[in-house]
Amino acid sequence: MKKLYFIFTLLCFVIILSSCSNKPTAEQRLNEYINLWNKQNFSEMYRMLSADTQEKVSEKNFIDRYKNIYEAISVKNLKVSTKKIEEKEKEKATVSLPLSLSMETVAGPISFTKEVTLQKEEKEGEKNWYINWDPSLIFPQLKEGDEVKVTSDQPLRGEIYDRNNKGLAVNGTAYEIGIIPQKLLEDKDEILNQLAALLEIDRAQIDAKLNESWVKPELFVPIKKIDPADRERFEQIIDIPAVQKKDSASRYYPAGEASAHLIGYIGSITAEQLEKLKDKGYSTNSVVGKSGLEQVFEDRLKGETGYKIFVGGTNEVIAEKKARNGEAVYLTIDYQLQKNMYEQLKGDAGTAVALNPVTGETLAMVSSPAYNPNEFIFGMGASKYRELSEDPLKPLMARFNKLYSPGSSLKPLVGAVGLETGTVKGSDVKKIEGPTWQKDASWGNYFVKRVSTKVSDVNLQKALMYSDNIYFAQLALELGSEKFSTGLKQFGFDEKIDFIFPTGQSSIANSALSNDQLLADSGYGQGEIQMSPIHLAAAYTTFLNEGNMLKPYLEKTDEANVTVWKEKIISSETAAVILDDLKQVVENPEGTAYAPKLEGVQLAGKTGTAELKQSKDDTQGKENGWFVAADMNERHLLTAMMIEDVKSRGGSHYVVPKVKKVFEQYVKSSPQE
Known part of the structure; x- marks a missing residue:
């Protein structure tokens, strides 16, 4: 019996000891508090405050103060911790423990160390440790009644x-x-x-x-x-x-x-x-x-x-x-050139891009019609904005990064592909008679039409000079869809252009290669060929850089940042042939871009008229006029200009004098250093 009593007493003693050892230490209680603090659970934190603290500050004020301060200063990555220490003097009613706090705020990182006091209190019949809280636990600089304030200092926007x-x-x-x-x-x-x-x-x-x-x-x-x-x-x-x-x-x-x-x-x-x-x-x-x-x-x-x-x-x-x-x-932009090009476009719907063809610097990017951006700054009225947004000519839309049918301005690229693949030689002559042509009777009522019937023996130079659609339609068929597509992809088609201003990706629609009629149309820039003015201008740099196509860039660097986008896509011999042919387009009296003659400035270039038909039988569709030209004297300027709806205004001939005026102002009157 005595033995059983001894065992029972021993078990009770063990249970009592175990119960005592399970009571949290001050350090453990502080860690519980810290865990809530890191979660910003301020209501539960308040329940762990000492009775003295709770008498001084209400739960609502405690929670609101933390929330308002932390929100005002945008607290992120809050980290509160304490060091593991040997707790001493356990019998004392109060213990001070170290606290480390860090956070990210709108004003940068904040960190500090602080001692926090915990005291033993009995609540609801149980003794435990509770935190003696004061405002310095938010920030050491804070005292009772103090407010945390935040001021901002706005930066100047970069120009x-x-x-x-x-x-x-x-x-x-x-x-x-x-x-x-x-x-x-x-x-x-x-x-x-x-x-x-x-x-x-x-x-x-x-x-x-x-x-x-x-x-x-x-x-x-x-x-x-x-x-x-x-x-x-x-x-x-x-x-x-x-x-x-x-x-x-x-x-x-x-x-x-x-x-x-x-x-x-x-x-x-x-x-x-x-x-x-x-x-x-x-x-x-x-x-x-x-x-x-x-x-x-x-x-x-x-x-x-x-x-x-x-x-x-x-x-x-x-x-x-x-x-x-x-x-x-x-920027690499030339302010005066930008203004001059806009003045030439003003009143028309169109766009123009100018590059330095030997460096790739973008000198101008213009879209018309336009709006005055200062009106957005100074307050544009609702009626004015409605007028702009409902205008069918879309003055709010940038055109220089959109995609268009390039028309005959694509022909130099097709000619270069023909030369590179050996499909044609510069001296080869095609016998082309009459104003229209079709491959065979399978085309039904569809014919390719010529711009000029002045010559019947047509080589590549004359085909470019007279802009002969039949020549390039036949060349596209001779190339075949695979060589035609591969050749244009060498010029960056179906590839995103690495340019800081978001720009559409030039493309050759699969349907353009699906049958002979569409392939023939694509040979002279019709069909379903789409190209951005920026890309078109860049493609022409190939002919001035011995077969290397430059990547256009827009941000100025200390020295010209010449970057080849496509290396040796054609030989230097092919580039020279095409460039010489493009000179004839402008300098030869029979060339489509001869008039008006610009004295003192030699240009090479290509006109283009893109027909916007709803169907093959559409005879009322609108036309966009193109002229891409480069200065051959100093080689400081290459422009690609497109004006919409030129059918009743001479087609691409409406665009030519505007581009030449730009060259006259830029090259002749304001030569580059």
């Missing part, structure tokens, strides 16, 4: 310059037009209606601004920014009673419409954009690139907002990150 450091997108000063309410006279309605008309906004927009809660009779109420270059309108506005102006920092596009599609514009961030970009430092007050290079270079132009986290009242800094202004971007 965009041309090759000669002339601004294309700059940070300037605009006129902000506003009203002093107390100066509005008895003819208030007449004044506000007049102002609305001059600012091109609805009267309701002005009324809404004047009725905002902060407005007082003596305060300046901003209504709208206007372009400082619009002096005439500014003078009219400033003469209106009660109207004043203030200078305001603003983005500005000096080239206006001429560079609208290339440079683009900025605007206020949308909710959808903010959702995507919120982790990159954007806020509801941010502006972003909406189109063009403003959008392409957004990450480099925007800079980094500066932030300071500090204690309100004492202004003691907790963390600070200085603002970093956006990067300036320098």
Whole structure:
């Protein structure tokens, strides 16, 4: 019996010891608290606070304070830890343990070490360790009653310059037009209606601004920014009673419409954009690139907002990150050439690209019709935007990166493929008589039509000079679909062009190779061949670089960044033959690009007319006119210009004098250094 009693007593003692050993230590309790802290579970953290702490701060205030501070400073990667130590003096009611905390915030990383005190308390019949909390556990600088504040410092957006450091997108000063309410006279309605008309906004927009809660009779109420270059309108506005102006920092596009599609514009961030970009430092007050290079270079132009986290009242800094202004971007674009090319296109729907054919530098990218990007900055009215967006000529759309049928401007490439494959020699003559031709009766009523019937003995040079469709239709059939397709792919077809401005991929539709009629049409750039103006211009660099096709580039470097996109796609001999033939297109009086004769400047080039038919029998379809040309004197300029709907205006002959005017201004009047 005594033995059983001894065993029972021993078991009870073991259970009591085991129960005591299972009670968490101060270190274990702190680790529980830290685990909740890392999860930002502030409500459970509050339950682990000492009774004294809970008397001083309510659960709501505790939770709200942490949440508000952490949200305001955008806390990420919060890590709280404590060192493993040997707990001493276990019988004491309070223990101090080390705490390490680190986090990422809008103002950069924050880290600190702190001792936290835990004390034993009995709650609901059980003793445990509880945390003595005070605001310094949020940040050591904080005391009871202190607030954490955050201020931001906006960076300057990076500017965009041309090759000669002339601004294309700059940070300037605009006129902000506003009203002093107390100066509005008895003819208030007449004044506000007049102002609305001059600012091109609805009267309701002005009324809404004047009725905002902060407005007082003596305060300046901003209504709208206007372009400082619009002096005439500014003078009219400033003469209106009660109207004043203030200078305001603003983005500005000096080239206006001429560079609208290339440079683009900025605007206020949308909710959808903010959702995507919120982790990159954007806020509801941010502006972003909406189109063009403003959008392409957004990450480099925007800079980094500066932030300071500090204690309100004492202004003691907790963390600070200085603002970093956006990067300036320098382009290979020539501002004056860009303007000149736009002036030649203005009034027409079309596009033009200019390259330096021996370096690959992109000198101009123009699209017409255009819009004034400054109107987006200074506030475009709803009616104006509706007018632009509903215009059938699509002035909001960039054309230089879209795909078009190249028409006869493709013929030099097809001729080069013929020479390279041995399918044709430059001296070979085809007997072509009459204005039309078909392979055989299987084509039914479909015939290939010639541009000119002046010659019947046609070699490659004459075929290019007279732009003979029948010659190139027959050459495409002689090549066959495989050689034809392979040859054009050597020039970059069906391949994404490595160019910083997003550009469509030139293509040869499979259907274009599926039968003889479509293959013949493709031989002279019709059928279903699609090409971007940028790619077409780049393809012609092959003939000026001994068979190497250069990769066009848009960003200026310290030295010319000549990069071969396609090496030796044709031999130097083939390149020389084609280039000499292209000179005849422009210099020979019989050539399609001879008139008007440009004195003092020798050009080589090729015209092209692309018929936009809905079907093979369509005789009413529109035509796009092309002219691709290069300066043979200095070899500083190669242009590809396309104008839409030229059927009743002479076809490609409508385009030729416009391109020649560009060369006259650029090469003759403004020679390159």
